[in-house]
Amino acid sequence: MSLIQEIRQAVIDGQAKVAVPKVEQALAEGMDPDVILREGLIDAMGEVGRLFEEGEYFVPEMLIAARAMSAALELLRPLLVEKGVEPIGKVAIGTVKGDLHDIGKSLVAMMLEGAGFEIVNLGVDVAPEKFVAEIQKGAQIVAMSALLTTTMPNMKSTIEALKAAGLRDKVVVLVGGAPVTQAYADEIGADGYASDASAAVRKAKELVGA
Numbered sequence: 001m002s003l004i005q006e007i008r009q010a011v012i013d014g015q016a017k018v019a020v021p022k023v024e025q026a027l028a029e030g031m032d033p034d035v036i037l038r039e040g041l042i043d044a045m046g047e048v049g050r051l052f053e054e055g056e057y058f059v060p061e062m063l064i065a066a067r068a069m070s071a072a073l074e075l076l077r078p079l080l081v082e083k084g085v086e087p088i089g090k091v092a093i094g095t096v097k098g099d100l101h102d103i104g105k106s107l108v109a110m111m112l113e114g115a116g117f118e119i120v121n122l123g124v125d126v127a128p129e130k131f132v133a134e135i136q137k138g139a140q141i142v143a144m145s146a147l148l149t150t151t152m153p154n155m156k157s158t159i160e161a162l163k164a165a166g167l168r169d170k171v172v173v174l175v176g177g178a179p180v181t182q183a184y185a186d187e188i189g190a191d192g193y194a195s196d197a198s199a200a201v202r203k204a205k206e207l208v209g210a
């Protein structure tokens with residue numbers, strides 16, 4: 001098994017104690033952090049999702065795999081995030097109310113930070129009022145993540161809350177997450193949608209004219 005496959009397998013197995021040193025080893029050997037991220041970590045979570053769908057994995061297995069991924073991701077963080085860049089704009093990012101999925105949102109936050117955006121990470125289970133409060137403090141972009149079909153409507157609720165607070169025209173709304181589509185983004189009146197973290201960076205830059 002290649003080193004990248006070992007990393008992938010350690011995440012699938014939820015073995016943070018194996019995944020972390022393997023990522024350290026890969027970095028020491030000069031492997032591209034982006035390759036480790038895509039082929040080792042993100043691909044592993046895709047497999048975890050498949051195992052869950054097939055009834056082989058349950059929530060606890062999914063959770064320990066997510067923990068292993070997060071621990072490994074922390075090692076890549078400083079390498080993916082460029083330092084000393086003038087902020088292009090301020091982004092308030094969070095996973096919408098009722099939704100506890102953190103990984104994809106954090107990845108998007110990290111990549112946006114790396115591209116020069118200032119990030120306010122509101123975490124998970126973020127109520128519309130919390131997004132609104134952050135915009136009142138001066139963020140130009142609201143980035144919302146949803147991983148559940150049942151929580152996607154909370155993106156719309158947040159847009160409604162922005163309208164009610166008279167802030168909708170002052171911000172750019174970017175949405176994403178596995179079940180979200182461009183069609184859904186259009187339907188709820190978001191300004192942009194991106195399917196992954198790199199596309200999110202391109203879209204955010206485009207939306208603020210950077």
Ligand code: B12
Pocket residue numbers: 042045046048049050052053059060062063066098099100101102103104105107108143144145146147148149150174175176177178179193194195196197198200
């Ligand atoms: C890990 C995981 C969990 C972990 C989360 C841990 C954590 N700290 O995040 C735990 C165990 C907590 C969990 C719980 C549940 N989960 Co879950 N989970 C997953 C799993 C396996 C992986 C998600 C993940 O991290 N993917 C890796 C990241 C990198 O990908 P991503 O999140 O899609 O993000 C990328 C893009 O979508 C995009 N993106 C994401 N956010 C944003 C935001 C913006 C602004 C933009 C532009 C882009 C963007 O960029 C990211 C990077 O490329 C998925 C399966 C899957 N294949 O998605 C199920 C999945 C999402 N879960 C599912 C379910 C059902 C649940 C539970 C309801 C299970 C239960 N019965 O309790 C609970 C819900 C809890 C809650 N209230 O949120 C279902 C959802 C089904 C549906 N259609 O709604 C899935 C699809 C599994 C399945 N196949 O059935 N889960």
